[in-house]
Amino acid sequence: MSLWRQLARGLRVLINRTAADRDVTDEVQHYLDEATKAFIARGLSPEEALRAARMQFGSPLVVYEQVRAYGWENRIGMFFSDLRYAVRRLRKTPAFAFVSVLTLALGIGASTAIFSAVNPILFQPLPYPEARRIMMIWDISQGLRMDVTFHTYRELVVRSRSFDALAVMRPWQPTLTSEAEPERFEGQSVSASYFDVLGVQPALGRDFTETDDQFRGPRVVILSDSLWRRRFGADSTIVGREVKLEDNLYTVIGVMPSRFENTLTPSAEIWSPLQYNPQNITDLNTREWGHNLRMVGRLRPGIGVNQANQDLGLIARNPVTEFPRPPWASLPSGFVVNSLQNEITRGVKPALLAVLGAVVLVLLIACVNVTNLLLARGAQRRGEFSMRAALGAGRSRLIRQVLIESLLLATLGGVLGIGVAEAGVRTLVALSPSGLPRLNAITLDQTVLAFAFAITTFIGLAVGLIPALHASRSDLADGIQRNSRRTAGGYHGTRRALVVSEIAFALVLLVGSGLLFRSLQSLFAIPPGFDASHVLTMQVQESRRRFDNDTARRQFFAQALDEVRRLPGVASAAFTSLLPLSGDQSGVYGAQFETGGNFQVFRYVVTPEYLETMGIALHRGRLLDARDGEFAPPAVLISESLAKITFPGQDPIGQRVHVGPANRPWYIVVGVVGDVKQTSLAEVQPKAVYLAPAQSWFADTTMSLALRAHGDVASLVPAVKNAIWSVDKDQPIIRVALMDTLLATSESQRRFTMIVFEAFALVALVLSAAGIYGVLSGSVTERTREIGVRSALGASRGNILALVIRQGMTLTGLGVLIGVTGAAAMTQAIVTLLFGVSRLDPITYLAVIALLVAVSAMACWMPAWRAARVDPSITLRAE
Amino acid sequence: MENSNTDVIQGTLDMLILKTLSLEPMHGFGIARRVEQISRGVFKVNPGSLLTAVQRLERAGLLNAEWRQTENSRRAKFYSLTGPGKKQLEIDTAEWKRRASAIARLLNAEG
Numbered sequence: 006m007s008l009w010r011q012l013a014r015g016l017r018v019l020i021n022r023t024a025a026d027r028d029v030t031d032e033v034q035h036y037l038d039e040a041t042k043a044f045i046a047r048g049l050s051p052e053e054a055l056r057a058a059r060m061q062f063g064s065p066l067v068v069y070e071q072v073r074a075y076g077w078e079n080r081i082g083m084f085f086s087d088l089r090y091a092v093r094r095l096r097k098t099p100a101f102a103f104v105s106v107l108t109l110a111l112g113i114g115a116s117t118a119i120f121s122a123v124n125p126i127l128f129q130p131l132p133y134p135e136a137r138r139i140m141m142i143w144d145i146s147q148g149l150r151m152d153v154t155f156h157t158y159r160e161l162v163v164r165s166r167s168f169d170a171l172a173v174m175r176p177w178q179p180t181l182t183s184e185a186e187p188e189r190f191e192g193q194s195v196s197a198s199y200f201d202v203l204g205v206q207p208a209l210g211r212d213f214t215e216t217d218d219q220f221r222g223p224r225v226v227i228l229s230d231s232l233w234r235r236r237f238g239a240d241s242t243i244v245g246r247e248v249k250l251e252d253n254l255y256t257v258i259g260v261m262p263s264r265f266e267n268t269l270t271p272s273a274e275i276w277s278p279l280q281y282n283p284q285n286i287t288d289l290n291t292r293e294w295g296h297n298l299r300m301v302g303r304l305r306p307g308i309g310v311n312q313a314n315q316d317l318g319l320i321a322r323n324p325v326t327e328f329p330r331p332p333w334a335s336l337p338s339g340f341v342v343n344s345l346q347n348e349i350t351r352g353v354k355p356a357l358l359a360v361l362g363a364v365v366l367v368l369l370i371a372c373v374n375v376t377n378l379l380l381a382r383g384a385q386r387r388g389e390f391s392m393r394a395a396l397g398a399g400r401s402r403l404i405r406q407v408l409i410e411s412l413l414l415a416t417l418g419g420v421l422g423i424g425v426a427e428a429g430v431r432t433l434v435a436l437s438p439s440g441l442p443r444l445n446a447i448t449l450d451q452t453v454l455a456f457a458f459a460i461t462t463f464i465g466l467a468v469g470l471i472p473a474l475h476a477s478r479s480d481l482a483d484g485i486q487r488n489s490r491r492t493a494g495g496y497h498g499t500r501r502a503l504v505v506s507e508i509a510f511a512l513v514l515l516v517g518s519g520l521l522f523r524s525l526q527s528l529f530a531i532p533p534g535f536d537a538s539h540v541l542t543m544q545v546q547e548s549r550r551r552f553d554n555d556t557a558r559r560q561f562f563a564q565a566l567d568e569v570r571r572l573p574g575v576a577s578a579a580f581t582s583l584l585p586l587s588g589d590q591s592g593v594y595g596a597q598f599e600t601g602g603n604f605q606v607f608r609y610v611v612t613p614e615y616l617e618t619m620g621i622a623l624h625r626g627r628l629l630d631a632r633d634g635e636f637a638p639p640a641v642l643i644s645e646s647l648a649k650i651t652f653p654g655q656d657p658i659g660q661r662v663h664v665g666p667a668n669r670p671w672y673i674v675v676g677v678v679g680d681v682k683q684t685s686l687a688e689v690q691p692k693a694v695y696l697a698p699a700q701s702w703f704a705d706t707t708m709s710l711a712l713r714a715h716g717d718v719a720s721l722v723p724a725v726k727n728a729i730w731s732v733d734k735d736q737p738i739i740r741v742a743l744m745d746t747l748l749a750t751s752e753s754q755r756r757f758t759m760i761v762f763e764a765f766a767l768v769a770l771v772l773s774a775a776g777i778y779g780v781l782s783g784s785v786t787e788r789t790r791e792i793g794v795r796s797a798l799g800a801s802r803g804n805i806l807a808l809v810i811r812q813g814m815t816l817t818g819l820g821v822l823i824g825v826t827g828a829a830a831m832t833q834a835i836v837t838l839l840f841g842v843s844r845l846d847p848i849t850y851l852a853v854i855a856l857l858v859a860v861s862a863m864a865c866w867m868p869a870w871r872a873a874r875v876d877p878s879i880t881l882r883a884e
Numbered sequence: 885m886e887n888s889n890t891d892v893i894q895g896t897l898d899m900l901i902l903k904t905l906s907l908e909p910m911h912g913f914g915i916a917r918r919v920e921q922i923s924r925g926v927f928k929v930n931p932g933s934l935l936t937a938v939q940r941l942e943r944a945g946l947l948n949a950e951w952r953q954t955e956n957s958r959r960a961k962f963y964s965l966t967g968p969g970k971k972q973l974e975i976d977t978a979e980w981k982r983r984a985s986a987i988a989r990l991l992n993a994e995g
């Protein structure tokens with residue numbers, strides 16, 4: 006009721022100000038009239054009565070203003086008049102407005118862009134119901150996380166009590182063969198419970214059931230929304246129809262909703278049931294006993310990660326006869342249960358946190374710079390503020406005025422910053438390191454815009470606060486006589502402190518990017534173990550024959566290789582199951598030496614000539630060749646570091662080893678070859694074995710071709726593809742890349758961090774140079790008279806120059822000192838991204854300090870030069 | 885004129901206005917004069933504070949305002965008490981009496 010009255014009265018005033026003002030005037034006038042009448046009634050003459058009433062009443066104008074100022078509507082009016090005034094002020098100083106708005110736009114834009122990338126990955130829960138309960142489960146062996154075997158999964162399904170549902174999956178890349186050129190899809194083979202674990206159901210059709218996921222069960226698929234729209238025109242009658250994959254007909258049973266985000270394999274567009282065989286548990290030489298499945302689970306409500314870990318640990322330590330285990334799946338160290346969110350962000354967390362830290366520094370520098378500019382302006386406006394205070398503006402009114410100005414600047418910066426962020430997000434996505442999860446979630450969504458709005462407001466208040474307090478503190482008398490120089494001390498102290506902090510922040514950023522740069526340098530100085538120049542690579546997937554025919558598969562690769570070799574210009578070519586630094590890392594198996602050593606090793610199945618093609622060194626013995634066929638004694642090459650660990654000081658040639666299943670004949674070591682970096686250049690002692698295709702215990706479905714050519718190797722791509730397709734036109738070829746490129750992009754995470762750091766450090770350097778320049782030139786302007794006196798008293802130009810430069814360099818020196826301390830502490834945050842360089846690397850620190858000092862010396866030079874040219878006769882006369 | 889007049893005690897102006905208007909509707913000066921008369925000149929009412937206070941009470945729904953024509957054809961704003969205003973006056977009066985008697989007891993105990 007009264008709230009309504011408040012609102013209505015206020016609105017009436019806002020709508021018709023004149024009528025409201027007349028009401029107040031009339032009421033005040035009437036009051037005065039009545040007071041006069043009262044005095045006349047006491048016997049005073051009309052003139053005397055009026056004077057007496059006036060005496061008692063005070064100034065009618067003051068009363069009028071007092072009454073008129075009541076009501077919430079006046080605050081709005083005041084706000085708008087302050088705002089209009091602020092706009093006018095900014096338009097009078099366009100250079101100041103431009104620089105501040107641009108600086109803030111950079112700061113706000115950069116941090117909004119980074120936030121938009123970091124938020125969905127690090128802070129937001131995954132897009133599933135109760136995503137916290139979704140876990141990933143790994144088999145642990147010798148400290149390495151391994152994919153689980155199918156029978157281990159089955160044992161956990163039966164014995165574990167911690168999970169509502171468990172699911173396993175493996176990559177599946179079916180080829181749509183009906184088209185002219187085969188298209189391969191990324192997909193997954195999943196156990197029936199996969200979508201239950203994630204908590205998402207198909208939008209059309211139905212989910213997989215246990216009946217679908219049976220050995221030799223029906224051929225059914227579920228499509229992603231994007232595939233359904235792209236290939237099938239969003240046809241709602243798709244459910245029940247058949248599609249031809251791998252020469253087989255599959256029935257479409259469902260389509261996932263468009264909002265479904267498959268964070269485990271973002272590129273997957275099609276799913277089929279796993280259909281492994283649960284009956285053959287005693288047959289060890291099967292895919293069901295291979296470490297080839299990823300496992301996820303949804304915890305029961307109320308069960309924590311620790312409880313689940315304990316539960317699974319107990320199962321691992323207590324085998325039961327129902328579930329016999331072979332040595333390679335005997336679960337000696339149990340399992341690791343970790344939330345899916347952590348798993349997905351594990352690889353990129355250090356880089357993202359470092360980048361987030363860097364952007365905070367940039368934002369701080371931007372704020373400090375604008376605060377400084379506002380302070381400098383405040384110094385010029387002292388007279389104005391003193392005058393307003395003298396005319397009766399309260400301290401809060403003055404503070405509000407300055408804050409409205411800074412908020413206006415921040416808002417303009419924020420609006421422009423959204424544009425900067427838009428561009429920034431696009432750049433970030435383009436630069437993003439391989440394996441950055443939830444890439445499609447990186448957009449300027451509502452959360453991000455809310456964040457931008459929040460920091461804009463915060464910055465508006467933060468950068469205005471110090472100048473507002475300074476402005477309102479001004480002493481009336483001092484301010485009005487504008488010549489007083491003593492009062493300038495306060496401003497200058499603050500401004501200098503701000504510049505010092507700016508230099509310190511810039512130094513931290515520069516040190517960070519310097520260290521990352523040096524890390525990349527030392528990484529790329531490491532020999533990868535092969536010669537990457539003039540080598541073309543591509544991945545060929547044998548897709549038609551599902552699982553069953555190893556011989557046919559080997560034959561296809563052998564024939565394809567023959568065709569490729571026949572091409573003119575090809576010096577040598579070979580297939581390998583694992584290509585170094587390409588992201589392949591699933592080929593890890595146990596190697597048990599007869600002498601007792603037991604290691605996890607990379608298993609390279611290579612055709613003859615692979616080591617020659619890649620230029621991998623042979624240290625001892627012989628390479629693999631045509632001799633090592635299916636019926637020849639199994640031969641293996643081992644990497645140098647494996648040889649050194651297993652047979653220190655001995656000759657490993659002739660030693661015997663089991664790779665993979667132990668129930669097969671021993672492999673005999675026939676040679677030792679150089680170490681090759683497989684996952685990263687930072688990898689130490691990569692242990693590896695090399696086998697001939699015919700002697701491996703299974704035939705790989707995916708092989709990478711490595712091809713060395715004379716001259717321009719990239720121009721061979723179409724010819725090579727055609728040569729492979731001449732053997733079988735349905736085999737998809739993907740990931741065509743020069744080995745040089747793979748090598749360069751293998752360090753994408755470090756590189757990404759370094760590029761972002763360098764960009765930010767550059768901005769920081771420019772802003773802090775601008776900061777020094779601003780402070781010095783302000784101080785030169787205010788000290789013109791002093792400088793004039795000095796030169797009149799005989800100071801040379803050199804003396805004056807030195808005076809100003811010394812002032813600037815003192816600030817720089819202080820900033821550097823604080824910055825070095827800060828950098829020494831804060832580089833701890835990027836220590837995992839560094840390689841081959843200490844975070845206290847003196848060369849980096851010295852180089853960065855030299856750069857910063859040089860830049861700030863340049864920034865000092867201009868004001869100093871201006872000071873040196875001050876003509877004493879003019880300045881002294883001006884007094 | 886007495887020299888010993890005092891400003892109205894902080895926070896009691898609203899109550900005094902309500903009390904004054906409980907007798908009859910009045911304009912601004914009328915309220916001020918009545919407060920001074922009844923307090924025998926102890927309380928002086930500042931016109932600006934008074935006019936702001938009646939405006940506030942009007943917006944809070946405790947008073948109604950009405951423009952009337954005066955004899956010399958000027959406009960005068962007359963205020964009267966509303967139902968909620970009466971209730972508020974009772975609450976304020978009871979509260980004031982409670983406090984005043986407590987203070988009186990304290991002062992007497994000192995003596």
